[in-house]
Amino acid sequence: MQLLWELQEIDAGLDVIRDTQESFAPKLDNIKEDVALLRGAEEEYQGELAAKEVERRDLRDKVEQLKGLIAQSKEKIAHIANNKEYFAVLKELEYNQRQLDRLEVELAGLVEEINSIKEQIAENDQEMATKAEEMALEEKAISAKVATLERKIKAGDKKRVTKTKKLDPVFLRRYQRIRKRFKDAVVIAKNGTCLGCNVNVPPQVYIDLLKGQEMMSCPNCQRIMVNRSEEEK
Ligand SMILES: [Zn+2]
Known part of the structure; x- marks a missing residue:
């Protein structure tokens, strides 16, 4: 019976080692989850950024167009003799100028939004880099621990075989x-x-x-x- 008692001690030791080995997985899983969340956020930011960039291009085109119209009106106005025509062009000029002012404010707001998204992306990238580093370190530490545990398991298994050979089947x-x-x-x-x-x-x-x-x-x-x-x- 003493042999069985000793075998049980070896088995209990092996159980502890195997449980320790299994306990490593959740830690890595947590970091992987964080990285996945950050990746998801990154994709969202990039999508948002792309949409805003399109908006900005459209707005810039409109601004350029208006600037062209305003320049044309100014050019025209300088050569007008007739009062009625003068006021018509002036009215158009003023209207376009107001449009331009409004669009320029809008454009400035958009640029600000784009910059803030870029800042968020940079922050996110930084965080992802930190997590990647953390994961690499953790993996390294774990693989070292696992190697030690595997050696212990091997030694335990060897002892176990010796004991079981002496035991009545x-x-x-x-x-x-x-x-x-x-x-x-x-x-x-x-x-x-x-x-x-x-x-x-x-x-x-x-x-x-x-x-x-x-x-x-x-x-x-x-x-x-x-x-x-x-x-x-
Ligand atoms: Zn009992």
Whole structure:
């Protein structure tokens, strides 16, 4: 039974190592999620920027057009003798000038918006670069840890094989079956009680256990029992 107890210790150690290994994944997943969010934001900003740039081009074209019209009107007005025609052109000139003023204000606002989007993109890029760096560092640290853990697992597995070779295959099979239900497949029995489930075992079973001749299972929880003194050996 001592061998089984030792095997359980190796298995428990291996469980801890494997759990540690698995605990690394969520940390990386979190960073990956952050990066994905930043990428999504980047795409949105770029789309917004492209739309604003189109708007700006249109507005600039309109501004240039108006400037041309105004220049034409000014040119015309200088050569007009007739009053009626003069006022008609002047009216058109003033109208176009007001349009131009309005569009120029609009254009300035648009340029400001474009600059602020560009700033957001720059910020986003900075953040993405930081995250990428963080991820690379984390991956490096994790792969080093994983390598160490894998070495430990290999060593543990080797020890495990040595132990199992010494064990009666019937015992081993029973141990493995119980371990699927209880991590502590092998438990101490003390003063007539199974410490796995804390239920008193029938006296005859306990006496047989103390004799140490065969493998005794707790009638209540089915765990394999070892007696206290045996565990202390
Ligand atoms: Zn029990």
